[in-house]
Structure formats: structure tokens, C-alpha cells
Amino acid sequence: MTARRTVDSPAVPTRVGYGSLLRTPGAWTFLVPAFAARLPYAMLSLGIVLLIRDTHGSYGTAGAVAAVSAVAQALVGPQTGRLADRFGQAAVLVPSVLVHAVSVGALIALALGHAPVWTLFLVATPAGATVPQIGAMVRARWVAKLADQPPAHLNTAFAFESVTDEFTFVIGPVLASAIATTVAPAAGLVAEAALTLVGGLAFAAQRRTSPARHPQEAGVRPASALASPGVRLLAGAFLGVGTVFGAMQVSVTATAEAAGQAGVSGTVYGIFAGGSMLAGVLYGMVAWRRSARQRMLASYALLVLGCSTLWAMPDLTSLAVAGLICGLAIAPTLITGYTLVETLVADGAKTEAFTWLTGAIGLGLAIGSTVAGQLIDAHGPWTGFLVPVAGAGLGLVALVTLRRLLVAPGARGRTVARSGAPVQRLAGVSEG
Template identity: 70%
Template sequence: MTARRTVDSVEETTTSPGATSTHDTAAPARAGYGTLLRTPGAWTFLAPAFIARLPYAMLSMGILLLVKETHGSYGTASTVAAVAAVAQALIGPQTGRLADRYGQAAVLVPTVVVHAASVGTLIALALGHAPAWSLFLAAAPAGASIPQIGAMVRARWVATFAAEGASASSAAKVSTAFAFESVTDEFTFVIGPILAAAIATSVSPSTGLVVEAALTFVGGLAFAAQRRTAPARVAPVAGARRVSALSSPGVRLLAGTFLGVGAVFGGMQVSVNAFADSVGQHGAAGTVYGIFAGGSMLAGVLYGVIAWRRAVQHRMIMSYGLLVLGCSTLWAMPNLVALSVAGLVCGLAIAPTLISGYTLVETLVEDGAKTEAFTWLTGAIGLGLATGSMAAGRLIDGHGASAGFVVPVAGAGLGLLALVSLRHLLVAPGAARRGGGVSTVVAGSDVGAGVSAGASAGVSAGVSSSERAGAPQLVGAAKG
């Protein structure tokens, strides 16, 4: 028997000897946010996760404001922030891999302790006007110890719905969960920079980082304590060689495109601050950046309530193209009002791009590497943020505030070029033909986000045989 199943439009044609062909088309499955949030146990990990994720958006802004205040240079400040982001990008996936193997709590507890100590050291050195190289040394462990909460939350969602069995309904829930997580990420990026800027201007720049470290510590420990909803750790198989998620060409492509998104974040953070300074309205920087992130949040909300028919690969290319178009106007804005409007338009493309990328990457790796795969994308954003903020800082120091806005369009443009030219790598290995002569084509929405509708074939994207039997394994961000 052969079958062609297109999940999302749920189109299925079956032929067998002596049987007639049938054709049935149903509407795409859709799950609302209300259904998602009523999932048993969801709020027990969502609430502490939000507390622990909020500081992710505060750290770069906090470092930028503190070092600019103590050392007087955007170039130095952006480089220190970049060192933290690079460390996060390189070490984050390794903590994700450890979480896959040893469990989330075993990784989170020591991570948040190291983070609090490292941020405290960085604050002391900055206030003591220590040389720049010492700030770089302190920033590295501060960034490396940022807890990968976003990836761990996504792991919990996917494992929860995988336990329900392979179906279009569970796939739709995973899709909505990814949209919800993107909205949550963007909400933290709305609140985080505003909170960091408000504390820095009303109290002191150092206090902003103290609050960041405290929230990370408290939220991280509270999240780690929710062991009931944590995915089961994946024990290594004796004699088996563990393969990194980064060995997948598709994962590497998505990581590369997320570098471009990170460059947009980094370039925007530094450039908005510098532009606000240049017009004498430093306190407005957090609001302008918040409007940019608010556009992304709005798009993420809308993305999650639409039952998409177009393939997720196509949607990512379209949203990434819109991102490049939106970023191309930033450098020409004459005032903060115009910059806020341009930033809003640019932000509208962020969440759809991130949701599509996280959806695709889950289909490209095996069980036991899901959290690692998500953290590679999150780390790529951090690395892009580091590169973007550093490049923007240098351009601003040499050519003025508006010059920094060249970085977002350059980074996004390179990412779009890679995505379009190598888009064939985004098809999951073996997706064209899996088990029992069944050909599965993920042509529609986000069924590849966790559980495909191919239950009759015993096939689900990213779900192992033990998960189909009801024993979920670990599968699994900022972003930020």
C-alpha cells in the first residue's frame, strides 16, 4: 500500500490492489490559546519561566548602560555586551545537551548560581573603573550561565503533547505553543529593556543588573523545582555515538539565518540608545525598542490563531523578506516618532520568522537532541546580537547614531540570501518516505513542530516509539 499524506490540509490518498482511490480534504487543525493554557500543569512551569526569562532581555541593555556610564564609550560598552552574548551562544547549546541527558533541574540549579556570582563580579569591576579587558573576562561567564529557559519550556510543551499521541490535534497544539512562546519572548523584550532603562535612569545602572541577576536566580530555581512537568531525560545508549544537532545541514542553515535576526536585535538596541542620546531624549530609548518588540509580539499573537495552509518553509522565507524590507528604512528616520513607526513595521516580521524557524528545526533532529537544537537557534540569536551590537557601536562611534542602523539591514539581508539559496536543506531527512511505504509530505502548517498526523503509519516527526506509547522523552530558545 502507498499513501501520500499532506499534514495541515490533511489530504490523504490511499491506493491498494483491488481497491478504488479515495480523496478526502479537511480543514487545517487549529488550537486556540485558551485550549493551550488549560493544559493540566501548564501554569506551574509558565509562571516561574516568565520570571526567569525576563532578565534575558535586561542583561544586554543593563551591561550597555552600566559600562557606558562608567567607561564613557559605546564601543567599549557594546563590546562587553557582545562578549556576554558570544559566551551565551557558544555555551548555551552545551547546557541544552546536558539538559537532554541529565534533566533540566540538574543543569538549572548550578547555572543560576554561577550567573548571579558572575553578574555581581561584573558590576563590581565596572563600578571600580577596572580596565576593559577585566570586564570582558567577567562578562564571559555571565553570558555563558544564562539559563536556557525558553528551550526548556518548549521541551515541556512538546513532550506534553507527544504523550497525547500522534494526531493533527496534538500537532496543532504544538504549533500554538510555539506561537505562544514567541509572544512570551517578545513580551519580555518589550518589558525587559524598558525595565532595565527605567531602573538605570531612576536608581542607578548597576541596580538594573542587580535586579536582572536576582530575577534569574529566583525564577530559575522556581522553574527547576517543577519536576512533574519536566520531560524525561534521555539516557545514552551503550556503544552509541552521540551526534550533535548541529550535524544537520538544515539546523546549520537555520542557525545562520537566526544570526541575521540576532544582528537586527543587537543593532537596534545600540542604535536606538545612541539615536535617543543624540536628540537629547535618552529615557525614550527603552520605549522605542519596546515598540519594535511590541510589533513582533502582535504578529506572534496573530500567527498563532491562524490555521495556515501554506508550507512553513514558504512562510519563513516570506516573513524574512519582510524583515529585510522593514529594516531597510531605519537608517533614514529623522526623529524618534518616525523611528518608532519604522521599528514597529520591522518588528512585525520578527515573530513569524522565529516561530517558523523553531517549527522547522524540531523536524530536523532526532529525539535526545531537541533541546540542544533549540538552544543552537537561541545561541545563534545571541551571537548575532553580539556581532550586531559590536558592529553598530563601532559605526556609531565613528559615523554618528544613524550609521548603526545599517547593521540590522545588512545582517537580515545576508540571512535572507542564505535562506533562499539553501532552502532545500529545510526538508527533514527521510521525510519523503518513512516506514511501511508511507510517503509523508509536510506541506502545510506546523505539523512538523512535534507530532505529525501519521499515526496509522506509526510515524511522527520528532516523536520516538516510546513517546507514541505514552512515555515522553526530552524534546525541546530569547530567544532571549
């Protein structure tokens, strides 16, 4: 098993542009199919809600089925990441997208046939569990591609991936909604399944850029990435970020409806997501002097600060401005978290580690939307905005209290000679 990435701390920060990153040999061969395959990630939940609401007449039922799918995805996704590290991405991805397409097809058929709700839960579970973990797999490919490059290259790659994630979460729901409303309620899920299948198979076919497999050694039980305390800490922090996403979606919608401007909710949430995209682009262009651990604490603190103002906004205009400011902290937090987790696990567990973080966001999204919805029903739209403050606040407390866990084991106390002076050897860029 290959050891964790260890590189000398650079004397002068290095800035790596996106153009240089995208000229990495072989990058486009996996980036293009990856985009097609990850776009449905943001289409599934809304597609389920739109279909089930039309066929069964209940938002409660539709939301419950979507939640079951999201929880299955959050819990099973890391296990598929672990299998991808062990057996290779294609070996896991091909059967996953096939089962996903069949499961979504079964969900559509049962919904259109007005089947009992319990049957919808039954097929929503494998539909969510088999959502391909493309984002984690792409990040693992970047790690393999840039293994011999300074950490700044990987920082830019993760920034690029974060912006791509945000873009898919802006475009995906819009695409699902447009198809479902202009064609048929089931059409959104049909498109989701088709994109997953075609994009997933095309991505799996790009074997030359896939990371090396790390098969289990005889007599050795491989440790899960979650065995690392630092990974567990980051997963908890990303759970808090997920509650921000989930609560914002529900609370913005409820606030817009209460103001009699339901159609504006998409614009307000889009501004929030746009702020994150903008911050992600700029973040990847900066030659950072601060360590990743310090940046993580700073960006997460800014996220909590931004969320703390949302509940007090008197109208949708001010809410959009506050959402923009809150969104500016999202991408830097995610980028730095992925940068840190890459340094905390060995090569044979990187895809799994990335997937734990992605799954934590999905689980937090389900929790945030559910809790916010309950508060809104009981006390009004403004109370939903208390959920992001609470979720992110708990994440910040954990990060500050346990920040020592974000340094890779063995990274402290080792020095190497450079230019006649000892400098600290860091694991990736995690020391701070």
C-alpha cells in the same frame, strides 16, 4: 532514541486558541517560574552597561564587557542545552543559576572596586555562559507535553513563547534601567541575579513536566543538533535576525540623540518590539494552510523588505512607523523557525537545537550592535540601518538557496493511505 516527530498532513487546517493551550494540564506550573527566570535574559547586557559606565566612565568599556558576556552566552548556551537533553533540565539548571549568581556578584564587586578592565572580562565570561536557557527548556517541555497532539498545538505554543520572549525584551531593559537609575547603578544587576536564581530554581523544581532524559548509549557518541544541515541553516538565518535586533537598538538611539530627542528612543524601539508582539499573537491564532517552510521564506522576505526602508526615514515619526512594519515580520519568522527545527532533530537533541537558535540571535545581536556602532561613528546615524538589511538579506539568500535542507530526513517520498487516497506524510509541518 525517539524518532523525529512525524504526523499526517491534516486534511483541514486546525486552529488552536491560546485558552485551550493554557488549559494543558501542568502548563502553568512551569510557565510562571519560567517567566521570572527568563526576564533577566534581557536585563543582563543593559545592567552591565549601566554599571560599568558609572564606575569606569566609558561606554566603550561597558559595551565591550557586555559583548563578552553575550558572546559567551551564545557559544556556551547550546552546550548546556545538549547537557539538559542528556542529564535532565534540573541537573543542568541548578548549578548554572548558582554559578551565574556568584559570577554576577563578582562582577558587581569588581566594578564598584574600580578593578582593572581585564578582570571585568574575566568574570563577565562565566556570567554570560551560565545564563539559563529557559526559553529553549520551556519549548522542549511544550514538545513533550504536546507530543500526541496535532502540529497546530505546537505552532500555537511556539507563538505563545515568541510573544513571551518579545514581552521580556520590552520589559526587561525598562526594569533594569528603572532600578539602576532610581536605586543605584549596581541594583539592576542585583535584581537580574536574584530573579535568575529564584526563578531558575523554581523552574527546575517542576520535574513532572520536564522532558524525559536521553542518556548516552554505551559505545554510541550522540550527534550534536548542529550536525543537521537544516539546523545550521536556521541558526544562520537567526543570526541575521539577531543583527536586526542589535543594529536597531544602537541606530534608533543614535538617531534620536542626533534629533535632540534622546528620550524618545525607547518609545521608537518599543513600537518595533510591539509590532513583533502583535504579529506573534495573531500568528498563533491562524489555521495555516501553507507549510512551515513556505511561511519561513515568506516572513523572512517581509523582514528584509521592512528593514530596507529604515535608512531612508526622514524623522522619528516615520522611523517608528517603519519600525512597526519591520517588527511585524519578526515573530512569525522566529515562531516558524522554532517549529521547523523541532522537526529536524531527534527527541534527545531538541533542547540543544532550540538553544542554538537562541544563541544565534544573541551572537547576531552582538555583531549587529558592534558593526552599526562603528558605521554610525564614522558616517552618521542613518548608516546603522544598513546593517539590518545586510544581515537579514544574507539570511534570506541562504534560506532561498538551501531551502531543501528544511525538510526532515526521510520525510520526502513516503505516503500513507487516508480516505482511500495517498497523502504525503510530513515531518512535523516542515514540508513545503
